[in-house]
Amino acid sequence: MELEKYNHNEVTAPPGKEELFSALYRENHRLIYSYIYSAMANKTAADDIFQETGIVLWKKFSEFKEGTSFLHWAKAIAYFKIKEYRRKSTNDKLVLSEDLVTQLNEQAENLQEGLNRRQRQMNTCLEKLPDHNKSMVKGFYEEKKSANQLAEESGRSIFAIRKSIHKIRKKLFECIDHSLGKDDE
DSSP states (O other): OOGGGSOTTTOOOOTTOHHHHHHHHHHHHHHHHHHHHHHOSSHHHHHHHHHHHHHHHHHTGGGOOTTSOHHHHHHHHHHHHHHHHHHHTTTOTTOOOHHHHHHHHHHHHHHHHHHHHHHHHHHHHHHHSOHHHHHHHIIIIISOOOHHHHHHHHTOOHHHHHHHHHHHHHHHHHHHHHHHHHHHO
């Protein structure tokens, strides 16, 4: 069940912050749910915790500091909701131990940090591309244009477009891996 189905008269975000909350929630709700689902052994429990987490996020949104990670904040709240659920349902044989949930949380944070680092490096590598390659990447990946559309727009063959995209992607992977390799040293 989505957060929007709740009676908004019961809980409120700070005045003027409803749109910000809505945008941040929409952007991150799948990752929040995935985090909760990975810690629980059944979908029903994950759905319940996700709903409760959404309500707490809405109620406590005034405590969220703009400019920080909404996802990190939301996952911290979800973590405590998971622990609360686990305490209440000790009869459930498939509930993961608190130590395992903590380990999974740490691993998820490490993975997210790695993904964020790769994303930042990809943006840096994209900036190094010639303008015509940037335009092709933008058209293919951001604007979701097909290779056929790009071929028609550029006057090139579809095979040339596909080969170019493949080469650009390879260059980006090499740039990212090379740069991240330097950071690890």
